[in-house]
Amino acid sequence: MPPVKIMYLNPVADNPEVDRLFADMARAYKLAGTEVHVTALPRADYPFSHIEYRTYEALVTGGIVRAARAAAREGFDAFTIGCFYDTALHDAREISGAMAVTAPCIASCEIAASLANRFAVIVVRSKCNVQMGANIREYGYGDRFSGFYEIGLGVDDLQRDHAETERRLKAAGRRAVDDGAEMIVLGCTMEIGFYKEMEAELGVPVIDSAIASLKRAEYAALLRHQCGWVPSRTGSCEAPTEAEIARFDAFGGSRPVFGSRIVVEAS
Structure with a gap:
């Protein structure tokens, strides 16, 4: 079985100290065959160090959705949103295709x-x-x-x-x-x-x-590889069509999706 790939998104501005904490966590708790990318949002667009307020959550929601779509298009098996509010969980799931999405x-x-x-x-x-x-x-x-x-x-x-x-x-x-x-x-x-x-x-x-969300994402990734089980994107989980996304240019622009990325490789 090829390595499973998980993205752990910290949905605030990139911060080297915080990024390192999450990367160390991934390194300590992931399975040997799992590759984890620890990412954060770009500071220029999302300068927040926390999203305790609904105001900040509303402002970062677009960044989380963009990140989920980018991760899915990069071929990640699972994606987790690193905030206990589970900010934009349903929104990210809708646009994530066959990639599983979870949160703490x-x-x-x-x-x-x-x-x-x-x-x-x-x-x-x-x-x-x-x-x-x-x-x-x-x-x-x-x-x-x-x-x-x-x-x-x-x-x-x-x-x-x-x-x-x-x-x-x-x-x-x-x-x-x-x-x-x-x-x-x-x-x-x-x-x-x-x-x-x-x-x-x-x-x-x-x-x-934080560990729970990583391990739950890893479990979903393993289910995809071993059992072929992927999330439903029908009914209430239906996503907009690619044609409509292109017509609205919903994810256009040259702004970066991620402000930082640390890759914790499979061993």
Whole structure:
């Protein structure tokens, strides 16, 4: 079987430090036969370091859709959108052809529901709860979801004081377990591997959503290669025709699609 190819898109401006974190994660957790391209959006068009606000989400949605279409045309098997809001998930799926598309929230829910009856999600701030809760219910996991637990930090604050971030994550995790959660999902962290420390302290499985989305994309890619299963693009998933896209010049222009790319090769 040829190497499977996955693109992990960080849907904000390229940032060497953040890009490296995701590339290190891919290197540590992918299978040997998997090639991962870690990409980000071009800073000139999308200068955001986070998309905590719906305003920023709306502005980057076009970039995510362009990236998904570009990845599909490059022959990637799967594509993941690196934000727990699952920004533009349905839009990207529609235009992605035979390429599977996933994102951290839906991937974490799928994995958590296969391993426990009740799971909680740790989030940065209470602002996230309404939108993420709506997604979890839409995905069909509302009955398995036991609640959000905030740590009171913005996305940009997570990397400023690792000790304080870890203290808050552990405290939120303890509250969730005390309330009956059987599994914890880390909704927005870039402390790849820290979930193991939380598991040891809390005594329940802890899912890092970045790793979950990578592994769920990899699983979809393997299903394509081994079983021939590809996403449906009929009915509600129907995409615009290529003729119509060309008529509207919907993806025209010379602007770059990606601001950065790190290739983690298959070994």
